[in-house]
Amino acid sequence: MHTQEQELVEQHLTLVRNIILGTIRLNESVSGMGYDDVYQTGCEALCHAARHYRADRGASFETFATTVIRNRLLSHCRQVNRIQFPLEYLDAPLPDSTGLTYRDTLMDVKAGHQDMEAATLSFLTEAEKKYSGVTRKGIQALMLKYTGHTGVEIAARYGVDVKPNHVAAWISRARYKLRTDKKFACLWQ
Numbered sequence: 711m712h713t714q715e716q717e718l719v720e721q722h723l724t725l726v727r728n729i730i731l732g733t734i735r736l737n738e739s740v741s742g743m744g745y746d747d748v749y750q751t752g753c754e755a756l757c758h759a760a761r762h763y764r765a766d767r768g769a770s771f772e773t774f775a776t777t778v779i780r781n782r783l784l785s786h787c788r789q790v791n792r793i794q795f796p797l798e799y800l801d802a803p804l805p806d807s808t809g810l811t812y813r814d815t816l817m818d819v820k821a822g823h824q825d826m827e828a829a830t831l832s833f834l835t836e837a838e839k840k841y842s843g844v845t846r847k848g849i850q851a852l853m854l855k856y857t858g859h860t861g862v863e864i865a866a867r868y869g870v871d872v873k874p875n876h877v878a879a880w881i882s883r884a885r886y887k888l889r890t891d892k893k894f895a896c897l898w899q
Contacts, residue, residue, distance in 0.1 A: 711757065711760065711761060715757075715760040715761055715763075716760075718760040718763065718771055718775075719753075719756050719757055719760045722756060722771065722772065722775055723753070723756070725756065725772065725775055725776065725779065726749060726752035726753055726755075726756055726779060727749070727752075729752060729776060729779050729780055729783065730745070730748050730749060730752055730783065733780055733783060733784075734748055734783055734787065736748060740790065741790070742786070742789075742790040743787070743790055748783060748786065751782060751783060751786045752779050752782070752783055754782070755775075755778050755779040755781075755782035755783065756775055756778075756779055758778060758782070759771070759774055759775040759778040759779065760775070762778075763775070827856070830856060831853060831856065831857075834849055834852055834853045834856070835853070837849050837888060837891070838850060838853075840891075841884075841887060844879075844880055844883050844884075845880075845883050845884050845887045846884075847868075847880045847884075848879075848880035848881045848882070848883045848884025848885070848887075849884045849888075851864050851877050851880050851881050851884070852881055852884055852885070854867075855881065860874075861874035861875075861877045861878055862874050864877045865877050
């Protein structure tokens with residue numbers, strides 16, 4: 711930066727502080743949203759404004775810098791929000807004023823997930839009876855995958871000669887057969 715640009719920055723450092731306090735909601739518990747982090751971003755924006763300011767365009771430096779700093783700070787907040795969400799406690803009440811907590815809704819989701827898991831395993835058990843050979847092995851492997859086993863673990867169950875890519879091929883065959891079977895097509899929608 712040139713000497714004139716450095717002087718502009720030094721004269722307008724309070725502008726960064728005022729914009730932060732008037733625009734940004736600081737949160738020290740969120741990484742990147744503490745005062746020091748936001749202030750640093752604001753100072754970088756002020757330097758950028760000083761380098762790109764042109765007096766012949768009619769706006770004062772303060773007006774130009776305010777716009778540049780505010781936009782840069784808002785972009786910074788959006789980026790931090792995409793990276794890290796604020797911490798929500800399970801016993802905190804939901805914002806919809808129903809009196810429920812996050813834990814209460816988690817229990818409902820878990821119960822619904824268990825119902826869906828039971829229905830899916832029931833479909834697969836029924837399909838296993840219908841098919842044989844590689845397709846049947848694929849359905850068995852799908853059930854094991856669905857209950858949390860890895861391809862390596864499933865291959866180990868079938869013996870030394872079975873590799874995980876064989877298990878993947880069986881599952882692929884089973885999925886193809888089940889997708890084309892009208893009775894089981896609901897599993898894939």
